[in-house]
Amino acid sequence: MQGEDRKPKNRKQIKGLEHLAPLLQYLISGLTNGAIYALIALGFGIIYNSTTIINFAQGEMVMLGAMCAISLFHFYPSLPLAFLGGVAAVTLAGLLFERLALRPVRDQSPIVLIIITVGGAVFFEGLAMMIWGKEAYSLPPFTGNAPLRLFSATLLPQNLWVIGLGALLVLLLEAFFRFTLVGKAMRACSYNRQAARLVGIPVSRMVQLSFGLAAALGAAGGILVAPLTLGVYDMGAMLGLKGFSAAILGGLGSIVGGVLGGLIIGVAEALASGLISSGYRDAVAFLILLVVLFLRPQGLMGGRR
């Protein structure tokens, strides 16, 4: 009724916004996905900073996060517990992966490390298929499913959760690196490992910590997105590779860059699927990746390398 009343008054305004309406919708879905990509990109950046490894298994942490949280929720239906439990389990997986697969390797050449993390990614995907099978599972949204209206677009409460919690995690991460001793030690390792070791920083523990932290971020991203998409064993590969594209676009290792890269890729993807063709949606991130590698390989925010 109220809407009926307001309609004539705002008609002019609405008419002006009419062709913008789908754009706003794309922007919302793009920012939501972008926030997830950003969290994944940060995981790539953290590990790259401490080891100069690109951990291709990062996307699988997202998948494991979603799947673990879904299983925990079925076991004991409490979303906060499922969230924390999922993050904790995946952090453990990240720590174990570093300890068991990367640290024992004597030949630390880039090609060997790439192969190990790619192998790890495939292994985790296969493991998830063994545990959960090929079905897709759902997680209920954090606070209801009633769509909200924003001007002419609709958005779900979960969109807000993803963007809000994503932003909060990024701020916490920045604060961790800036204000805590451990965070400062990790940054020292990324600037110069030798010097960090000289002043008494346990470098290998910092490396392990970075894997744990990256896994936790990825898991959080997976749990946030699970109510919107579904949890499937093979969701990690695509998310991980897009997060990787975001990391490269923003500049590997830069927090601001990772966030920017994630959001740009998310929005570009949504616009492309809405305005051009939804079939090529998944290609957008990789097209951006190629263009960045060719024109500005250090990324938007990367100056050092």
Next chain:
Amino acid sequence: MNLRRLANPWILFALGVALVRAMAANDYYFTLLNIIGINTLLVVGLNLLMGYAGQISLGHAAFFGLGAYTTGILTATYGVNPWLALPAGLVVAGVAAFLVGVPALKLRGYYLAMATLGFGIIVYIILNQAQEWTGGPSGLSGIPPLAVAGFPLDRPDRVFLLIWPILGVILLLSANLVNSRLGRALRALHDSEPAAQSLGVNTSRAKLLIFIWSALYAALAGSLYAHTLNFIAPVSFSFMFSIKLVTMVVVGGMASIWGSLLGAAVLTILPELLTVFHDFEIIIFGAILMGVIIFLPRGLVRGLLDLWEFRRYKKEGGPFPVS
């Protein structure tokens, strides 16, 4: 100069192929052998890149796919002679490799891995989406078999007579390439890029050449694949297949021409032998890839030999087995 040293394995290879040809009983075995030959072709090329140039391609299935689809579309849709379509496939894949490789190989480090990864996924998406050309996810059928002098190679045992001799020539070519000026330059830059540069090696050019070369092998394999199976679908050219190729290289041993044959053969036959393998293919490939590179970084055979030598050394003493 090393003709006599070379002669042995090559004669053995030819004899082995002839023996297998005589022994293989039915079409199933010939098809399997043809797939092994095609995979070996792919793996040798990737191995030249990984083992000798120290670079990795995570999108090699894309070059395989470009070769297969170029010949497939030209012959099935436009009725071009297969022997003309095959070089067209090589040109398409070669140009693509050039475009991806030029910018990526100027930079040191991971960039080729990243660029090929992105490229591989884009090609895979295009193969699925460009339905009017590729037939989309349901694939492209009606690709004619190759014919030699009017004699159609329309049965697996006949194609065998084409694929394996071609493979023999490619293996010989690759072994010679490794010992050529380019091969020496590649090994030098694998050990130390600055050192190789200071000795006058144009490192980015050497890497680019070997990358294009390996893409050409993949395209050749793709054309042969299309004409052998007469049907292609995007699934065969996915990211997962690129990873399988990397696994084959690692299992066979990086920087080993014969290892490529071994790696391709083992990982093509295993899934056929073990049904468990089929259900848990992904996890097994992941475990093999990680396990072999961590514990036997020089490949399965070389690694087991090393372990055996090391045990003998521990038991009997004597000179430490350095290799």
